[in-house]
Amino acid sequence: MKQAMYFLEQKDMPTHWYNIQADLPEPLPPALHPATKKPLTPPDLTPLFPMELIKQEVSTERWIEIPEEVQDVYRTWRPTVLHRAYRLEKALDTPAKIFYKYEGTSQAGSHKPNTAVAQAYYNKKEGIKRITTETGAGQWGSALAMGCAFFGVELKVYMVRISYDQKPYRRILMETWGAKCVPSPSRDTKAGREMLEKWPDCPGSLGLAISEAVEDAVTRDDTHYSLGSVLNHVLLHQTIVGEETRKQMEMADAYPDIIVGCIGGGSNFAGQFLPWIRDKISGKKPDMRIICVEPESCPSVTRGIYAYDYGDSAATAPIVKMYTLGHGFIPPPIHAGGLRYHGMAPIICHLHRLGLVEAIAAHQTAIFEAGVKFARTEGVITGPEPCHDVKVTIDEALKCRESGQAKTILIAHSGHGHFDLAAYDAYLSGKLKDFAYPEEEVKKALADLPKV
């Protein structure tokens, strides 16, 4: 019998999160306060976050214990299953061994509850009664709504107006879990009211929704704010995924030659690969490839560079290392500095700069083609973001077919696409088109960036 699923007993679920900051060959460059240019201090963030999360944000301890109360909630869906994708392997006629760790079986359908539950817990423990957050399509908002429900914390979600109107199902999920969800801009904050006075039909934006959620939290003593990606403590909470996978791969008597994951804010991919990368850093597995995949249409890591920003014209921009895209093709009169940030987690940018993580861009039609193949072989309707992982995995597996190598490939599969069927419909009906990023334009743009 071929074993296609690897179950970890609940008693064997990891009890600690892994903190990569303990093992980085070079420490993460500190985030600097925009006003003082000095590294951030915990009091800078106390209006928004509980102290335990702030400590985790800057901690260099290797292992951080998962509180019992959080473990109890994790056990309502964890450990998640590690799958062997035999049917995909057969369809590709590849000697590669393909595994995928599937986070779509959480109640919210993605990896997001791994941090949502922890954040709700730490806020509750600190006496916070209410949390605010922002959301677009609602993946993060629904995960946090579930986390808050488990700990009896109120949640108010500022959902971008266009998403509120277009994506009602996630809103209904949030409300079912007890969250109050309002379209942003709302009349509940000064930022929202000012926008509605200027522009009653404003469709909203993530930036405005964040402004509203932060204002709500800062102006009430019983309220904090919560974020679902990018920050170090968020990535930390996601490492339970990779720690579980390490145990499950051992059960399968396998070790990944390649780990593939998509990157948006980076938390899903980091949750899987950070627990493995310590073997690459230590020299135990120097040849292991860790590949992050992003859309070709909006590249940030694959086409960007890593540099210090020199600040904007008003000298208010922060100075922090992030991956950026150059825009040197914009002539000087309206060129605002040449560096851009794309919301990528600093830890991932840092590891990429150190050569420990590689990045690949994928075209949107190709990723849906891969998603459809995965659905028709493994049965899973994959979310558009993890379809990127599937695409690159298929490419690597086909290379194995050519070379005859039986490499082991591990997919960091962040969740299902049941709320994204409109995107599948666009692909299946031929409405999606691909676009190539002109190399010459990239070279010109990067040539104009400041030397650092």
Add this chain to the structure above:
Amino acid sequence: MSPEKDPIEKYDSLEIRCRLLGHQVPFQYCRISNENLPCHRIMDCWWQRIEIETYLRQHFTPEELNHSVFAEPKPKIASLLELIEKAKGNDSSES
């Protein structure tokens, strides 16, 4: 004679998956979502598909573009700090 200007709605029916929101949006949203100015990512998302730079120059002033498309996006932590300072001056209980 100056070249003929395209209507501002020329690309409104085109759609793209917004990486920020996580769902499909029409181009119309991309050109207005930043306080009625273009999203700061509009060039990253659209420049392979349409003549986005030409379009932006036709329909927005350099000042508007500096304020929106070419304004430096900020790292998350730093932008949160700025929002904290801004919010301290606000009072959500005002009606």
